[in-house]
Amino acid sequence: MKASRDVVSSRPDLFTGALNVSRIRDDFPILKRKVHGKPLIYLDNAATAQKPQQVVDALVRFYSEYNSNIHRGVHLLSSEATEAFEEARAKVKRFVNAREISEIIFVRGATEAINLVAQSYGRQHVRAGDEIVISAMEHHSNIVPWQILCEEKGARLRVVPINDRGEFLMEEYEKLLNSRTRLVSVAHVSNALGSILPVAEIIDAAHRRNVPVLIDGAQAAPHMRLDVQLLDCDFYALSGHKLFGPTGVGILYGKWDLLDEMPPYQGGGDMISSVTFERTIYNTLPFKFEAGTPHIAGGIGLGAAIDYLNGVGLENIAAYEQELLGYATDSLSAIPRVRIIGTAREKASLVSFTVDGVHPHDIGTVLDQEGIAIRTGHHCAQPVMDRFRIPATARASFAFYNTREEIGALLRGVHKVIELFN
């Protein structure tokens, strides 16, 4: 971290609790750019988060100083790259508090992590007539891989309903669990509604019936401290790019015993210990699931992002973002014609909303002209839109570098939308 961090901010509005947001913002070069002549206000963090200079520097250092393929090389560059990549794995292990480093598998993102489990664990264990349980607020990447599996196996997808606030209905879930249930796979945080699911209880209820649970943590990991051992989840998926790291890299955590028994997901280099035309012996964990050259720079960049997050402090981030969420929720809901979609009692820092009589894409376009980046659409969660009988929402999602001032600009932008579409 930069030495200038010791300087106390001259802007008290940006100094909140244990976070000095002004200094944090200096670490994110993109936040200095302008959009349509206005300062960028980036409120699309649930889609992808911005990267601190420390992550950019780690990528530049890798490519300019020790770019090399890993694991098989005897030369210095290869051992440096291998060491850095494996060190990043160790950082992830500590970040999620896994028991073993071999429980951390590098993948392309949360999507690939879920597909890996569906194609490997799922194909091994799911038979005709079996059931897989998901919730009604899943991202498409936690729906479609299970549909593909169910179609192939003649199995059935069961969906836990949500209430009008966008909360997971625990009682309905318990009713769906039965002797045919082979796996439960739910989001930790809904990307469309912001709801935090009661994952500890969900896992507990499934485990009482010996059913393993996958948690899709793509939207949770950037906002709260994770502890996969405490949660006792069987699999946990996350995306590096939502965690202030590079795109194209993510993590599947899995309990060692489960991973060890699962067949490989893809075949190729690195996932084998020996190959003849007659027989291939697979590599040990985690390499059994890492066929081919991985995203080496991405893994190292993700390690740098984790260092950065540890420096800021997940508890500080969570507390600050809850303040931003409260402010945005109260102020947006006070605006006539604005309806907030997703009012769960436990929420992460995003607000989905509609403005009566205005298509969300128009909201996004007007705000873009003000330099404000939000996301509009179905957020890859079309069943959620159907549940609320709307085609789309506008979604503002906050990170720890966002400020109350920026939310103030969002509010002015929404007022402008209402004036324009009166």
Ligand code: PLP
């Ligand atoms: N799960 C959730 C809840 C998400 O929000 C997303 C992305 O928005 C994903 C999974 C998929 O993540 P990725 O596209 O990084 O694989």
